[in-house]
Each structure stands twice: as structure tokens, then as C-alpha cells.
Amino acid sequence: LTADYRARDAAHHIHPFSDMKSLNAEGSRVIVRGEGSWIYDSDGNRILDGMAGLWCVNIGHGRKEIADAIQRQMAEISYYNTFFKTTHPPAVALAETLARLTPTQFNHVFFVNSGSEANDTVIRMVRHYWATLGKPRKTVIVARWNAYHGSTMGGGSLGGMKPIHSQGGLPIPDIHHIAQPYWFGEGGDMTPDEFGVAAARALETAIDEIGEDRIGAFIAEPIQGAGGVIIPPATYWPEIARILKDREILLVADEVITGFGRTGNWFGSETFGIEADLMPIAKGLSSGYLPIGGVMVSDKVAEVLIGPGGEFNHGFTYSAHPVAAAAALENLRIIEDDRLVERVRDDIGPYLQERWRALGEHPLVGEARMTGLMGALELVPDKPSRKSAFPDTGKVGTIARDFSFRNGLVMRAVRDSLILSPPFTLSHEEADYLVATARKTLDDTLAEVKRLG
Numbered sequence: 008l009t010a011d012y013r014a015r016d017a018a019h020h021i022h023p024f025s026d027m028k029s030l031n032a033e034g035s036r037v038i039v040r041g042e043g044s045w046i047y048d049s050d051g052n053r054i055l056d057g058m059a060g061l062w063c064v065n066i067g068h069g070r071k072e073i074a075d076a077i078q079r080q081m082a083e084i085s086y087y088n089t090f091f092k093t094t095h096p097p098a099v100a101l102a103e104t105l106a107r108l109t110p111t112q113f114n115h116v117f118f119v120n121s122g123s124e125a126n127d128t129v130i131r132m133v134r135h136y137w138a139t140l141g142k143p144r145k146t147v148i149v150a151r152w153n154a155y156h157g158s159t160m161g162g163g164s165l166g167g168m169k170p171i172h173s174q175g176g177l178p179i180p181d182i183h184h185i186a187q188p189y190w191f192g193e194g195g196d197m198t199p200d201e202f203g204v205a206a207a208r209a210l211e212t213a214i215d216e217i218g219e220d221r222i223g224a225f226i227a228e229p230i231q232g233a234g235g236v237i238i239p240p241a242t243y244w245p246e247i248a249r250i251l252k253d254r255e256i257l258l259v260a261d262e263v264i265t266g267f268g269r270t271g272n273w274f275g276s277e278t279f280g281i282e283a284d285l286m287p288i289a290k291g292l293s294s295g296y297l298p299i300g301g302v303m304v305s306d307k308v309a310e311v312l313i314g315p316g317g318e319f320n321h322g323f324t325y326s327a328h329p330v331a332a333a334a335a336l337e338n339l340r341i342i343e344d345d346r347l348v349e350r351v352r353d354d355i356g357p358y359l360q361e362r363w364r365a366l367g368e369h370p371l372v373g374e375a376r377m378t379g380l381m382g383a384l385e386l387v388p389d390k391p392s393r394k395s396a397f398p399d400t401g402k403v404g405t406i407a408r409d410f411s412f413r414n415g416l417v418m419r420a421v422r423d424s425l426i427l428s429p430p431f432t433l434s435h436e437e438a439d440y441l442v443a444t445a446r447k448t449l450d451d452t453l454a455e456v457k458r459l460g
């Protein structure tokens with residue numbers, strides 16, 4: 008069965024972000040079922056989903072309530088649009104619920120289907136906002152190296168990933184990248200707090216160089232996710248706030264990963280004291296059960312966008328798709344009723360963090376960090392000196408990731424680090440299994456690194 012799937016997959020399927028030659032040589036993993044924190048492959052193996060899919064299945068796999076909500080909505084009306092003065096009950100209810108759950112300045116939402124579309128929407132929205140205010144020159148958006156904001160023309164341009172920029176003519180004009188607050192990799196001799204301030208000041212430098220009259224917005228993830236769970240030093244966000252205070256520059260907090268409880272609060276903005284003007288959301292909005300995203304729009308921006316002359320010529324056939332919206336509503340109901348954000352903050356979060364950080368004692372681990380349920384293990388060849396990296400960047404990370412999968416735990420490799428983002432429903436026993444499996448993975452990887460010399 009597995010061989011059959013693999014052969015047919017190799018014959019016709021181009022996978023995202025995959026080296027197709029090696030994928031087809033090894034054969035893809037065929038995942039056939041999910042339940043709670045676990046996924047099952049076509050050979051019957053049970054694997055703990057330490058990434059919650061792609062940071063999205065926050066309520067765990069296989070929740071029947073969501074399937075039922077989807078089915079109910081399908082039977083009412085499975086599709087209608089929200090263009091040209093129409094709406095439908097799931098869109099109304101979801102917009103209202105989002106206004107209630109998001110930080111107070113957000114009372115409006117523009118619906119999209121993915122995080123990438125949310126960020127493309129942000130680019131147009133920022134430029135349209137300033138143009139409407141009579142400042143059409145404010146087109147530049149400052150973003151950060153190693154950020155991930157999606158892979159469309161806009162999202163891929165805002166992101167700061169060289170492999171993405173190297174294909175398809177990115178970045179588009181007027182996107183400027185500055186340093187990231189990655190203390191472990193780039194902090195040199197500075198303390199984390201010193202480095203946090205220095206990294207934030209890259210924004211001030213950019214404003215001085217480009218000019219406030221040209222910059223429309225600064226965009227950042229509260230914690231850089233796909234870049235390797237880069238948790239900023241405590242000084243970083245306050246310094247960004249100081250720099251942006253009284254400036255005519257919008258702040259965009261990309262909460263596609265950090266939204267809906269991942270950091271132990273409803274939004275990463277609350278964890279880090281960020282007051283954003285726009286907030287892209289996706290993933291955890293529906294726990295990945297169906298594709299849906301949005302851009303939360305603050306009152307300040309909404310006033311311009313929905314005021315006279317503010318018609319925004321933008322939208323998608325599936326903006327606020329009724330069935331996806333119904334799935335999102337049921338997902339948010341579950342998160343609220345099961346108190347899953349509180350669970351991340353007070354229970355499973357601290358429980359896993361303590362055990363995860365203890366992995367920092369392992370000879371292969373230079374740093375073990377975690378906020379809420381987002382963590383990373385930095386793998387290093389020479390533990391006392393965090394500066395030294397493995398010669399062939401990414402090789403050891405990939406070896407470790409593959410061991411992890413074979414050992415029964417999904418972790419993802421970013422360069423030579425392993426990252427983690429499990430469902431909020433993870434039990435204590437599952438957390439113990441996760442940490443024990445991660446430890447075995449580190450032992451296996453260390454043995455392999457020694458064997459390879």
C-alpha cells in the first residue's frame with residue numbers, strides 16, 4: 008500500500024518546499040489518520056505530532072465537533088460570497104467573535120484563505136491607507152531577514168528567506184529587510200538584553216536612511232516561527248515600541264503562528280506587549296481544519312479604509328467561505344470552552360517548558376528555549392562556545408529530524424536546530440513521551456555525528 012501511494016505520488020505530485028529528487032528517491036511519508044496529538048502512517052506507525060501539522064492543529068486532530076459543524080453548514084449553504092454587499096451568518100458571527108477575542112484596538116476583519124494572502128492583503132492595505140490619507144509615497148514596508156510571511160509574491164517578499172528570494176523574482180520593490188533578534192546565532196558577546204536593544208535599533212537606522220515619509224509599515228512576527236522559533240530578548244519589543252512612538256509608520260504583527268493561544272495568551276501581541284495596527288491571522292483560526300485567514304484591522308486603519316473614498320478593491324472568491332468560517336467558529340468555541348489558552352499558559356506550557364529546557368544539558372544542545380508551546384533546540388558541535396556551528400549547515404539538523412520521525416515524534420529542522428509546536432491538548436503523559444523521544448533523538452544524532460567525524 009505504502010509503495011503504491013509513493014509511486015503514484017512521485018508520478019504526479021509536486022510538493023511544496025521539497026527537494027523532489029530526494030523525496031522521490033526515498034518516498035514520501037504517507038499519513039492516513041490523525042487523532043488527538045497523534046498521526047498514523049500507512050505502515051501503521053503512530054507518531055506524536057510535535058508540530059501540530061504546520062503549527063496549526065492546535066486543538067488536536069480528529070475533533071468530531073468540527074466535522075459536525077462543517078456538515079451542518081454544508082447543509083445550510085455550502086458557498087456564498089461576501090462581495091458586493093452580501094454576507095452570511097458564519098461570516099457575521101466569526102467577524103464578531105474575532106473582534107471580541109483580539110486586542111481591543113481590533114474591531115474589524117478582512118477575510119482571506121491563508122497567511123500568505125493575509126500578508127499580500129497587508130501590503131495593499133498599508134499602501135492604500137497612506138494613499139487615501141494623501142501620502143502615496145509611503146510605500147516601503149520594513150521587514151526582517153529570516154522572517155517567514157508566506158510564499159506568494161507579497162508574502163515571500165516580506166519574508167526574509169534567501170532560498171525564496173532566489174526564485175521567481177522576489178522581493179517585489181519597496182520591501183526593505185533589517186536584522187532579526189536572534190541572540191543565540193547573532194548576539195556575539197552581547198547579553199540578550201543588550202542584543203535585543205541593538206537588533207531593534209536596526210529599525211531606527213532604516214527609518215533614518217529611508218525616511219519616515221517613505222515608510223508605510225514595519226512587519227514582524229512576535230516570535231519568528233519558521234525562521235527557527237526566534238524568541239526575542241525581553242528588551243526587543245519595548246525598544247521597537249519606543250522607536251515607533253509618534254512615528255507615522257504602521258506596525259503589523261504577523262500572528263499567523265502566534266495567534267489563538269500558541270504563546271500562552273490569545274495573541275503573541277499580549278505576551279510581548281505589542282500594540283499593532285494590523286494583524287494577519289490564519290492557521291490556528293481554524294486549527295487547520297479548513298483554510299481560512301484574515302487581517303485584523305485596528306480602529307485607526309478601519310476609519311480610513313471604510314470611510315469616504317476608502318473602497319478597497321481587493322478580495323477573494325473564498326473570503327469568509329461559509330464552511331471554513333463555521334469550522335473556525337467551532338474551533339474558537341472549543342478553545343474557549345476547554346480553556347485551552349489558559350491550559351497553555353498555566354498547565355501544559357510550564358510543564359513542557361521545564362522538561363524541554365532540561366534538554367539544554369545534553370552535550371549536543373547549545374540552547375533549549377520555549378515560550379508557550381513554541382520551542383527550539385539549537386544543536387552545536389562545541390557546546391561551551393555557542394558561536395561555533397557545524398561545517399555543513401543544516402546537515403545535522405536534517406539527521407536529527409529524521410531520527411526524530413523514526414523514533415515516533417515529528418519535529419522540524421531549521422538549519423541545525425529542531426523546532427517544536429505541539430497541540431494545546433497535549434497531555435502530561437504525551438509531554439513526557441515527547442521529551443523522552445527528543446532525548447533519544449539527540450543521543451542517536453550525537454552518535455551519528457561522532458560516526459561521521
Ligand code: PLP
Binds near residue numbers: 122123158228261
Ligand atoms: N506568516 C507566518 C508567520 C507563517 O508562519 C506562515 C506560514 O507558516 C505564513 C504567514 C503563511 O501562511 P500560509 O502558509 O497559510 O500561506
